[in-house]
Amino acid sequence: MKYAILLVVLFTFSCKSQKQNKETDERLKLLVQDGYFPVDIPETHVIRDTKSLRTFFSKVNQTRKPGLPIPEIDFKTHSVLVACMGATNTNALPIMKLKSETAEEITISIQIRNEDKDSNVPSYPFCMYSIANEDKKITLEVE
Numbered sequence: 100m101k102y103a104i105l106l107v108v109l110f111t112f113s114c115k116s117q118k119q120n121k122e123t124d125e126r127l128k129l130l131v132q133d134g135y136f137p138v139d140i141p142e143t144h145v146i147r148d149t150k151s152l153r154t155f156f157s158k159v160n161q162t163r164k165p166g167l168p169i170p171e172i173d174f175k176t177h178s179v180l181v182a183c184m185g186a187t188n189t190n191a192l193p194i195m196k197l198k199s200e201t202a203e204e205i206t207i208s209i210q211i212r213n214e215d216k217d218s219n220v221p222s223y224p225f226c227m228y229s230i231a232n233e234d235k236k237i238t239l240e241v242e
Contacts (some may be wrong), residue, residue, distance in 0.1 A: 127180070127207070127228045130170045132192045136183045136225035137162075143209065143239035146179040155181060159225075170227070178232055180239060182209040183225040193226045195239075204236045 136159055146152050153169060160166025172179055184193050191212040198208040211224065230237070 126197050127195055127230055129226070130172075130179065130229055131167060131227040132194075132225075133159075133167065134190070134192065134222045134224050135162075136223050138183045138185050138223065141185045141241045142183050143241065144179075144181040144183075145237050145239070146181060148174055152179060170229075172229060174232075176232055177229045178237065180207060180228045180230055180237065181225065182227075182239060182241065184209075184211060184223070184241070186221045186223055187211065188219070188221055190222060192224045195226060195228050198240065200235075202235075204238060205230075205233070206238045206240060209239060209241045 144151075144155065146155060149172070152172065156167065156169045170179075180195060182193050182195065189211060193209055193211050195207050195209050198206040200206070207230075209226075
């Protein structure tokens with residue numbers, strides 16, 4: 100009997116967390132996440148064309164041999180969101196989450212997971228997500 104109650108409780112909580120993650124995953128799709136993009140201060144970009152995406156990856160791949168592959172994006176239906184976090188003293192990578200949405204604007208929050216311990220070696224993490232094109236302004240907020 101104890102095990103049956105425990106299983107019901109586990110399934111209840113696991114289903115709720117899966118629904119919350121699914122909502123985020125439907126709108127934002129992770130394309131690339133890495134520990135090095137050479138900028139000192141945080142910067143964000145909304146990329147809406149192939150030329151800008153290639154320009155961004157030329158900077159990413161300047162010091163990499165072989166370089167990271169450029170994701171194939173249909174810019175008629177999707178835009179690319181980029182967050183470069185600048186110099187940090189952690190091994191954690193940034194993540195994007197849908198923060199709020201109105202009829203005119205979508206706000207995306209960018210956070211660095213605090214799961215990893217601080218290190219003495221600086222890293223320059225960045226992430227890249229795709230989102231479906233809409234006639235709304237996209238705002239990226241680093242938190």
